Amino acid sequence: MAARTDTAAEPRIPLRKERVLAAAIALADETGIESLTMRRLAHELGVEAMSLYYHVANKEEVLDGMVEVLMSEINSEVSQIEAGTDWKAVMRQRILAARQVLLRHRWAPGVIESRINMGEGVVRYFDSLLGLFRAGGFSYDLAHHALHALGSRGLGFTQELFDPADDAGDEDAMAMLEQMADQLPNLVGMMMEISHDDPDSTLGWCDDQTEFEFGLDLILDGLDRAHESA
Amino acid sequence: MAARTDTAAEPRIPLRKERVLAAAIALADETGIESLTMRRLAHELGVEAMSLYYHVANKEEVLDGMVEVLMSEINSEVSQIEAGTDWKAVMRQRILAARQVLLRHRWAPGVIESRINMGEGVVRYFDSLLGLFRAGGFSYDLAHHALHALGSRGLGFTQELFDPADDAGDEDAMAMLEQMADQLPNLVGMMMEISHDDPDSTLGWCDDQTEFEFGLDLILDGLDRAHESA
DNA sequence: ACCTGAACACCGTTCAAGT
DNA sequence: ACCTGAACACCGTTCAAGT
Numbered sequence: 383m384a385a386r387t388d389t390a391a392e393p394r395i396p397l398r399k400e401r402v403l404a405a406a407i408a409l410a411d412e413t414g415i416e417s418l419t420m421r422r423l424a425h426e427l428g429v430e431a432m433s434l435y436y437h438v439a440n441k442e443e444v445l446d447g448m449v450e451v452l453m454s455e456i457n458s459e460v461s462q463i464e465a466g467t468d469w470k471a472v473m474r475q476r477i478l479a480a481r482q483v484l485l486r487h488r489w490a491p492g493v494i495e496s497r498i499n500m501g502e503g504v505v506r507y508f509d510s511l512l513g514l515f516r517a518g519g520f521s522y523d524l525a526h527h528a529l530h531a532l533g534s535r536g537l538g539f540t541q542e543l544f545d546p547a548d549d550a551g552d553e554d555a556m557a558m559l560e561q562m563a564d565q566l567p568n569l570v571g572m573m574m575e576i577s578h579d580d581p582d583s584t585l586g587w588c589d590d591q592t593e594f595e596f597g598l599d600l601i602l603d604g605l606d607r608a609h610e611s612a
Numbered sequence: 613m614a615a616r617t618d619t620a621a622e623p624r625i626p627l628r629k630e631r632v633l634a635a636a637i638a639l640a641d642e643t644g645i646e647s648l649t650m651r652r653l654a655h656e657l658g659v660e661a662m663s664l665y666y667h668v669a670n671k672e673e674v675l676d677g678m679v680e681v682l683m684s685e686i687n688s689e690v691s692q693i694e695a696g697t698d699w700k701a702v703m704r705q706r707i708l709a710a711r712q713v714l715l716r717h718r719w720a721p722g723v724i725e726s727r728i729n730m731g732e733g734v735v736r737y738f739d740s741l742l743g744l745f746r747a748g749g750f751s752y753d754l755a756h757h758a759l760h761a762l763g764s765r766g767l768g769f770t771q772e773l774f775d776p777a778d779d780a781g782d783e784d785a786m787a788m789l790e791q792m793a794d795q796l797p798n799l800v801g802m803m804m805e806i807s808h809d810d811p812d813s814t815l816g817w818c819d820d821q822t823e824f825e826f827g828l829d830l831i832l833d834g835l836d837r838a839h840e841s842a
Numbered sequence: 843a844c845c846t847g848a849a850c851a852c853c854g855t856t857c858a859a860g861t
Numbered sequence: 862a863c864c865t866g867a868a869c870a871c872c873g874t875t876c877a878a879g880t
Contacts, residue, residue, distance in 0.1 A: 396843080396845095429846090430845070430846055431846095432847080437844095
């Protein structure tokens with residue numbers, strides 16, 4: 383242990399904030415955000431926990447940085463979508479593209495929402511959406527309402543209250559539904575109709591992507607109408 | 613300290629889960645969810661932290677319970693709204709009533725979203741919304757899409773990405789905006805128009821309630837149209 | 843310049859023990 | 862039946878110290 387150097391010891395590239403963030407993202411991607419601790423992150427980088435603080439002020443800065451890295455990925459992906467004459471079609475494409483990136487980083491929605499101030503990347507992204515509204519002829523006032531109405535959906539996610547597994551399949555949830563059946567006439571009726579129409583669909587009949595697009599189109603169409611009637 | 617009983621010692625009502633939850637809610641209301649720790653909660657109840665575990669399995673059960681208490685408040689408030697022939701008007705009233713309750717418990721959105729399974733109260737609430745859609749003539753299929761489209765807005769909240777202070781007023785955010793001005797042509801343009809139209813409005817010109825209702829009406833109107841054209 | 847060891851002030855939670 | 866003390870296995874973070 384003492385005199386032995388590690389076999390083929392790597393030159394030990396010094397850490398950089400960049401490397402810390404990349405490792406943090408990889409760790410969160412693979413094992414979930416709840417297992418992203420400073421100690422674990424340091425371990426992943428082959429270093430003691432305290433070393434991180436030389437490159438980063440605190441854990442919040444790590445989380446801020448993770449969001450920035452991710453948003454720059456989204457922004458560069460989104461900027462490749464060529465602008466057309468139809469603001470709605472372009473915005474739809476951009477938002478669904480952003481969503482694809484977020485789906486690869488399940489920790490992102492929670493972390494983004496937990497930030498106190500929007501980072502530069504997020505601001506830049508919403509500036510681009512605002513630009514699309516403006517190009518489509520929206521007043522600043524309506525475009526402003528529109529951004530609020532989109533909310534996180536504009537970035538490609540909605541924090542689902544009933545998670546996909548809940549609608550069917552999840553045992554705990556189903557057990558509760560059955561137990562409360564008399565108090566939940568409408569939900570029970572809905573479940574029965576579904577299982578009647580398609581007996582095999584009890585598991586996973588809620589498609590996240592479909593529901594996301596339904597809600598998105600509802601809002602975009604509504605905004606379109608609000609704009610045209612203005 | 614030893615032989616002396618406390619002056620006018622209260623009979624020391626034994627804890628109950630109910631009292632634990634009430635204290636937890638009061639604590640979270642007053643000092644924020646981040647200061648709700650088992651130790652602090654116990655202290656508030658004049659007891660040691662470990663005593664709580666006699667009444668409650670763990671902290672998750674405390675959080676679950678807080679949501680249930682709150683939802684029963686919402687459900688009882690909402691059930692007082694008399695049903696009318698216009699599903700949209702009734703639903704709007706219910707959702708805005710739920711929102712009023714949530715505004716008194718700022719911790720609620722975050723805690724609700726962090727629950728793994730919806731509690732009974734939340735399920736009951738959404739069953740009632742589903743009932744409204746059905747009474748309005750919606751198919752189960754459309755009503756189901758509708759619930760997803762509403763998401764947390766159906767319960768009266770949206771997790772705002774840009775918090776109200778951000779749009780203007782917040783010094784950090786404004787500093788960033790100025791620094792990035794050239795990269796954010798649309799946001800800067802919007803800010804300029806606003807401050808031109810109403811020089812005093814730089815602070816707090818985003819009204820949460822207005823934005824919430826705008827988004828809500830956008831969705832409800834869209835659903836109404838989807839239903840009528842079906 | 844970059845990294846570390848020891849230590850601090852917290853967490854949630856367990857378990858055996860008290861009354 | 863209800864509560865507690867001591868202890869465990871974690872956190873994030875500081876600070877003085879190493880190379």
